[in-house]
Amino acid sequence: MNDHATSPVSPRPTRRRPAPPADARRARWAVSLIFLLNGASFSAILPRYPELVERIGLTNTAFGLAVGIGPVGGLLAGLFAATLMRRLGSARTAVLFQTIASTSHLLVYTSASWTWLAAALLLAAGADAITDIAMNAHGMRVERRYRRSIMNSYHGWWSLGAVAGGLLGAAAAQLGVPLWAQGLAGLLLFGTLAVGSLRFMLTGHDTLEREELLAAGPSPASAGEVPADPAPGGLRIAGMSLRALGLILALGGILTFAGATEDAGNTWGALFMKDTFTVTPFMAGMAFVALQGAQTGGRFLGDVIVDRFGDRATARAGALLSAAGMTLALSVPTPATVLLGFACAGWGVATLFPAGFRVADELPGVPPGVGITVVGWLARVGFVATPPLVGALADAVTLRYALWVMPVYALGIIAFSGVLSPRLPAADPPQDPAAGSPSASET
Template sequence: MSSGPARRSPRRPAPAPADRRARWAVSLIFFLNGCSFCALLPRYPDLVDSIGLSLGAFGLAVGLGPVGGLLAGLGAAALMRRFGSGPTAVAFQLVASTVHLLVYISGSWLWLATALLLAAASDAITDISMNAHGMRVERRYRRSILNSYHGWWSLGAVTGGLIGAACAGAQVPLWLQGTCGLVVFGMLALVASRFLLTGPDGTERVPAQAGPSAASAQDAPAEPVGAARVLGAWHMSLRSVTLLLALGMVLVFAGSTEDAGNTWGALFMRDTFAVGPFAAGMAFVALQGAQTIGRFTGDAVVDRLGDRTTARLGAVLSAAGMTLALTVPHPATAVIGFACAGWGIATLFPAAFRTADELPGVTPGVGITLVGWFARVGFFLAPPIVGALGDAFTLRYALWLMPLYALGILVFSGVLDTRRGDRDGAQPAPV
């Protein structure tokens, strides 16, 4: 067998111009997906005041959002089979931006709750389909680029938060911010649609399936046609179902870790250390900022170490950082701890989506759909659990769940991909 450099140079040619354009188009959709929703977050106090809601009523409205994602997410695979992952991602990003406008102009609790539920539903379909299309582009690159997509989402989230904060500070009317967001984000999504890949979503898998290797012959003995192909989308082996469940658990713990910083970080800082609003927000900034950096640098790390080793090292980092923050309570150690948590989980969503999308015997899009659905279970269950423990024991003790989340990641990370370097049809893992 030839050495690494000699082997990789002829097998990893420079990406074609169309593939480069597709990568930037998918990155733009990820950015818009993060920016559009997170621009809302700093305006929540204005929404509460404009509608006249109590905090309890507002919390209930926000809590209904993940239910929309859970219900709609399972339909993403069927939509992608019918329309393709690229058109589905663009269409539902446009729907999401439209629904976000409905959130901005909410006039009652029922209106707000319904708009947030629809926003989460459209986001779930956009999330799954843009990851599926990103996997198509990654297969053409034959190396890991999925982490950079999620880096663009994190950058979009930070950008959206800054836009919302600036609009709140300038007292921009809610309807005006929502309308401008719909126009700008919608136009950019339509621009991105022109440069996405064409053809069926299984196009990049054809060389791997057509090859004479024993692995491909064993994993794909026959290609179903007609109605059998549609029905076969959800007919998977017990092994595939078990692996998808384990991948889902990785994202349940990763999503719960991210939610701990997003939902409870500022309250933890304020209640534990009595700091001001700016310092309290540093927990969220630390987690999202470190996660952004970890995602933009994660592809090089994954290519060198593989998804499994990267995930395990990240879990150790997350557990160590939050253990330091909770055993040595201080604003500085808290910021360090949340940063370690963000960096530690940075590559987990791309890793789980990649592994799910390449499971033998699973129709394209179905693996990502199921694993993404599990991730939303974590976002749905974690906030009330942490909140109940915080009421009973204070948030400092409730957030000891974060090192336990890291332990869960460590346990289930064994199902992640171990490959390094080139990612093409000749590798043993793809379908």
């Protein structure tokens, strides 16, 4: 609308987002479902960890080592994600390996020894790593069709699934549902929904949207712009320029510390509540739910926050919030302060994985699918290294003092945050040459 003729002061024109194509809208819901299932399937196990530890008879060190060995499967399997996506496409890869992940989770529930548990977690983490990379890659395809940021909402659905799974697991623990029964029900439910989502995902090659954007030329403030490689010549590693490789490593550092923060709540939250306070099994599971619940809110609001303040400032503020919350929880431990501390940690790292994946997938000098694969692989270093570290510290100095690593993780996020994007000025909307007024445009 143009009010120049009736008002002495022209208001800023309203920027309307164009409606995305119908197939993109359907694909967005399908990808969101995979994120939800990915979060729920494994998270339902976490409140049952104390029962598994007691049934198998594990020390904190042994349990932390088993949990830490699991993500080694993610590190190994993640190396093949780009190849699998080239052969199968990101949609089929995500659905296939999410179904494999749900199957392997049944093996975790039925673990009867340390070796069994470690092997089941190894398989589960391998399938999850490939699912994680593939669903993010397909999510980026859909985001390019939308021509605006929607990645934080995907991760919001993951966190919502994690909260739902955590609540289901905590309720099952409280009601005394057998572990094998919970695992079998999860396989049937989550596996069926994953397979059903495939028909609604985007068709065509995974590079289709990139090619369309390049052919159309630059667009204003589009989340899907693909910049040119500023240094097309010179030494390249895995198809990446050295500058791009350095940025990828820095992004991996951010996600390593973000993943380690999440893992602290996922792996040790219930045990910390159980060992430190006299609480019910359901209440013990609330530490994990507090972290994931706050992270869910932060991710659903993340696109608005990042658009306003930028990824860099959002990451730094979130890291400070995480450090402050966990410092309070560990300095003055009560059930209320611990839940508040884990909630602050969850909110603090909420936008980091979406930001890291987006930057990696759009970096100049990085072949399609490679950046997101490498960053996803590096992120799993945190999941490999931190459970054994925290477990060993817990046996040496108690779990309360071991969890002081969480404020240290926040400092690591701040140290690498400069690689993230600052807030960019909003671009002017394109003009309609016939009417002289702005046409519909994304913001």
